[in-house]
Amino acid sequence: MLLAATHSGSFHADDVFAFAILKAATDGAVSLTRSREAMDWDRAQVVFDVGGVYDPDQGRYDHHMRDKPLRPNGEAFSSAGLIWRDYGRAAIAHLQNTATPGQIDIIWAKLDAGLLRDIDLMDNGAMDRHPGHFSALLETWNPTFAENSADENASYHQAVMVADNVLARSVAHAFAAAIAQDAVADAAERAADPRIIVLDSRLPWEEAVFDLNLTQALYVIRPAGKDWTVSAVPPERGSFAQKKPLPDAWGGLREAALAAVCGVSDATFCHSARFVCGAKTREGAMAMAGLAVEA
Structure with a gap:
């Protein structure tokens, strides 16, 4: 005692x-x-x-x-x-x-x-x-x-x-x-492209990206129910801006209209502010992130 x-x-x-x-x-x-x-x-x-x-x-x-x-x-x-x-x-x-x-x-x-x-x-x-x-x-x-x-x-x-x-x-x-930080660190280590981090579960990643000093990261992919999302990384902790917003042509589009513009058949949406978009599959989300990186 x-x-x-x-x-x-x-x-x-x-x-x-x-x-x-x-x-x-x-x-x-x-x-x-x-x-x-x-x-x-x-x-x-x-x-x-x-x-x-x-x-x-x-x-x-x-x-x-x-x-x-x-x-x-x-x-x-x-x-x-x-x-x-x-x-x-x-x-x-x-x-x-x-x-x-x-x-x-x-x-x-x-x-x-x-x-x-x-x-x-x-x-x-x-x-x-x-x-x-x-x-x-x-x-x-x-x-x-x-x-x-x-x-x-x-x-x-x-x-x-x-x-x-x-x-x-x-x-x-x-x-x-x-x-979450451990998971993000593991995903970053396994990433084929340091600009794109792919997570296997829907966990919070924002703090981890900055705590781990992942300065090259532009987009984070993670599951969202049965679908997948691509989120743009902000330039600094707490910012509502993005280092590299999703392509302007995608903003506000959904389903077929978005798929026609981006060329990803299972694309589901892109927020009008261009900080997040989605697809029905992991492969679709990765394709969208790849396009956004090169845009």
């Missing part, structure tokens, strides 16, 4: 989420003391968000000092980010026990760059606070002044339960992204 301690009183998203991470990392084998007494901290193996010391070797994870721990880019950690750095991979391994070490690294990095970084920034006042932010929502579990009979520790653990679920679902989505 891991003995952990943090401060009592009002809580923030970082000390709530830090404990959720420890729970996942130990598969629940952790007990928590919430206290302002140094003697209680001294009895703990891990102390976070309190104590004035950052020393991972001693299990001390505070971030409120003048010489506070910083990320490589200079952004300040909160207790959540610090606990994630040392315990995040163990948490992932328990939450997704089929993940490979490489996939665990991908999941860890995705959450560190997104959810954990946002909690860190919000806690350190480096991000504009707004009511809809996850940190602000989590902190609404603090009892209000009108709730005189509210149990502060019970409220904290209710917030931890929310954080438990958010952590589990965030890891699940990142695990799916890691699986």
Whole structure:
């Protein structure tokens, strides 16, 4: 059983989420003391968000000092980010026990760059606070002044339960992204033409293309039910543009009209914005992608 301690009183998203991470990392084998007494901290193996010391070797994870721990880019950690750095991979391994070490690294990095970084920034006042932010929502579990009979520790653990679920679902989505990245990497390695990536299942590919730095990729082919689609790769992450839009003559056409123009007999459609088209067979989709590359 891991003995952990943090401060009592009002809580923030970082000390709530830090404990959720420890729970996942130990598969629940952790007990928590919430206290302002140094003697209680001294009895703990891990102390976070309190104590004035950052020393991972001693299990001390505070971030409120003048010489506070910083990320490589200079952004300040909160207790959540610090606990994630040392315990995040163990948490992932328990939450997704089929993940490979490489996939665990991908999941860890995705959450560190997104959810954990946002909690860190919000806690350190480096991000504009707004009511809809996850940190602000989590902190609404603090009892209000009108709730005189509210149990502060019970409220904290209710917030931890929310954080438990958010952590589990965030890891699940990142695990799916890691699986997709592995599949895209394998498809790219097998591609006869690096400009055309052919996937065997309908999985999300956009993030993987950029995470893997597949700079030559122009089109991604994948199944869509019984049919197949060809999607144009955007020039940068999150863009609605395309590196090489599908041929202008195809835009907005369907079935026979499209087949007559492109010469692929089983062509089914081409979106008017020319970012995606389709065919009834894998071979048809590959033929359309080949034509688009050479157009």
